[in-house]
Amino acid sequence: MKIAVVAMGKIGLPLAVQFAEKGHDVVGVDVQQRVVDEVNKGNEPFPGEAFLDEKLKKLVPAGKLRATTDYADAIPDADAVVLVVPLFVNDETWEPDFGWMDDATRSLAAHLTKDTVISYETTLPVGTTRNRWKPLIEEISGLKEGEDFTLVFSPERVLTGRVFADLRRYPKLVGGLSAEGTAKGIELYEQLLDFDDRPDLPRPNGVWNMGTAEAAEMAKLAETTYRDVNIGLANQFGKFADKNGIDVYKVIDACNSQPYSHIHRPGIAVGGHCIPVYPRLYLWTDPDASIVRTARQANMTMPQYCVDQAASVLGDLKGQKIVVLGASYRGKVKETAFSGVFPTVKDLVDAGAEVTVHDPMFTDAELEKFGFTPYHIGEAVDGALLQADHPEYKDLGPNDLPGIRVLVDGRHVVDPANWEGVEVIVVGDGEAR
Numbered sequence: 001m002k003i004a005v006v007a008m009g010k011i012g013l014p015l016a017v018q019f020a021e022k023g024h025d026v027v028g029v030d031v032q033q034r035v036v037d038e039v040n041k042g043n044e045p046f047p048g049e050a051f052l053d054e055k056l057k058k059l060v061p062a063g064k065l066r067a068t069t070d071y072a073d074a075i076p077d078a079d080a081v082v083l084v085v086p087l088f089v090n091d092e093t094w095e096p097d098f099g100w101m102d103d104a105t106r107s108l109a110a111h112l113t114k115d116t117v118i119s120y121e122t123t124l125p126v127g128t129t130r131n132r133w134k135p136l137i138e139e140i141s142g143l144k145e146g147e148d149f150t151l152v153f154s155p156e157r158v159l160t161g162r163v164f165a166d167l168r169r170y171p172k173l174v175g176g177l178s179a180e181g182t183a184k185g186i187e188l189y190e191q192l193l194d195f196d197d198r199p200d201l202p203r204p205n206g207v208w209n210m211g212t213a214e215a216a217e218m219a220k221l222a223e224t225t226y227r228d229v230n231i232g233l234a235n236q237f238g239k240f241a242d243k244n245g246i247d248v249y250k251v252i253d254a255c256n257s258q259p260y261s262h263i264h265r266p267g268i269a270v271g272g273h274c275i276p277v278y279p280r281l282y283l284w285t286d287p288d289a290s291i292v293r294t295a296r297q298a299n300m301t302m303p304q305y306c307v308d309q310a311a312s313v314l315g316d317l318k319g320q321k322i323v324v325l326g327a328s329y330r331g332k333v334k335e336t337a338f339s340g341v342f343p344t345v346k347d348l349v350d351a352g353a354e355v356t357v358h359d360p361m362f363t364d365a366e367l368e369k370f371g372f373t374p375y376h377i378g379e380a381v382d383g384a385l386l387q388a389d390h391p392e393y394k395d396l397g398p399n400d401l402p403g404i405r406v407l408v409d410g411r412h413v414v415d416p417a418n419w420e421g422v423e424v425i426v427v428g429d430g431e432a433r
């Protein structure tokens with residue numbers, strides 16, 4: 001088959017590679033010339049995706065995969081187009097910003113020919129495939145969905161860094177605008193993917209028929225919103241435990257010792273591209289979902305809660321030297337999308353503290369680009385807030401942060417026994433302050 005993949009980003013490029021490995025002729029489209037040039041040289045344009053570089057180095061010289069900035073080169077006569085251009089959410093209004101996706105959709109529609117299956121994989125608000133993409137593509141192409149082309153939605157659920165493994169492990173959810181459309185989408189993905197045997201799943205691993213595009217759209221929003229709401233609940237329990245002298249981690253471990261409880265962990269912030277973002281997309285189409293809104297808002301109060309915990313030991317934070325450990329939104333990733341570092345630094349600065357930021361995965365210059373003052377292990381501080389659970393932070397001790405009086409461990413990773421003479425505060429550890 002001839003397949004076009006629109007967007008050669010952290011998700012689109014590994015997808016293109018996967019499809020080419022299955023023996024299809026794949027063309028990737030991206031608006032960035034640099035990305036296209038790197039792919040065509042067989043080089044990975046961004047680091048961090050396991051096996052990507054070595055796979056590119058085989059597939060590109062073999063002529064199975066190439067990239068272009070020109071939609072006219074990639075779209076006409078494609079059997080399938082898979083689109084994974086990002087959608088953004090306005091941080092203030094929580095409204096989706098379709099700008100990049102609209103541009104990409106217009107460009108592909110302008111070159112669409114008959115009998116193509118188009119699959120959107122970008123996470124979308126429920127109804128977008130039917131109510132936004134179908135009329136836009138029909139208007140520009142002059143072709144009719146269901147007669148001349150097929151439109152489906154299939155959410156991408158993989159995690160960057162381990163895309164190839166996740167593609168085999170997770171069922172591929174597909175829903176179209178009609179039963180026939182869904183069937184064509186299923187047939188497509190059965191030819192693009194391989195799956196591991198998963199006896200733990202309620203039905204066989206592979207391509208799952210979601211019935212409609214709306215159900216497939218909602219599934220991705222629901223699984224990520226579930227995580228946000230679950231963490232919100234854990235944070236609520238953590239705050240209650242703090243007030244009542246209870247160790248919430250003992251409580252959560254006890255609850256989760258039977259099979260019907262999966263309570264997540266409280267912490268300083270919920271960051272990343274997905275978990276803090278998709279509940280907002282969900283709320284856009286279901287604004288009455290008060291449980292989702294409350295959890296999202298509760299999670300957003302956690303950085304201030306942790307700053308207050310530091311102040312409970314240090315007193316007025318004005319002029320106090322505080323380091324935030326971890327710029328990434330979680331450990332082991334070099335990624336700051338919606339990271340808790342931003343609200344934590346802001347709340348500390350608002351309290352008058354002298355704030356520095358440390359992260360073993362970022363250079364000083366990279367931290368400075370975000371407007372942070374870099375911290376170097378060994379420099380004197382009054383307090384620290386551990387924001388990302390990088391493994392390096394497990395073995396730190398008071399000698400590494402001379403003068404430290406309080407450590408707010410926002411991820412429950414350090415061993416307080418290593419911190420003699422320092423007040424170690426963990427969200428939900430039951431120490432009333």
Ligand SMILES: NC(=O)c1ccc[n+]([C@@H]2O[C@H](COP(=O)([O-])OP(=O)(O)OC[C@H]3O[C@@H](n4cnc5c(N)ncnc54)[C@H](O)[C@@H]3O)[C@@H](O)[C@H]2O)c1
Pocket residue numbers: 006007008009010011012029030031032035084085086087100103104121122123156157158159160273274
């Ligand atoms: N990153 C993740 O962990 C992850 C996980 C699951 C699902 N997703 C989904 O994948 C989407 C894409 O994420 P990503 O991490 O690959 O993004 P990314 O930022 O890595 O890449 C986006 C790419 O889109 C390209 N682009 C922008 N406008 C374009 C256009 N008009 N035509 C062609 N290309 C265009 C950009 O140049 C860039 O290369 C997300 O919005 C999300 O819905 C992401």
Ligand SMILES: CC(=O)N[C@H]1[C@@H](OP(=O)(O)OP(=O)(O)OC[C@H]2O[C@@H](n3ccc(=O)[nH]c3=O)[C@H](O)[C@@H]2O)O[C@H](CO)[C@@H](O)[C@@H]1O
Pocket residue numbers: 156157158159160224227231264265266267268269270271272273274275329330331
């Ligand atoms: C495990 C999981 O579902 N990961 C999904 C998540 O990965 P993603 O990389 O976003 O990571 P996580 O869902 O694990 O974490 C998101 C944020 O929540 C925080 N956190 C996490 C767990 C917890 O118990 N308490 C807590 O506070 C983390 O520190 C982090 O800041 O979004 C991606 C994009 O949709 C999906 O592809 C991944 O499948």
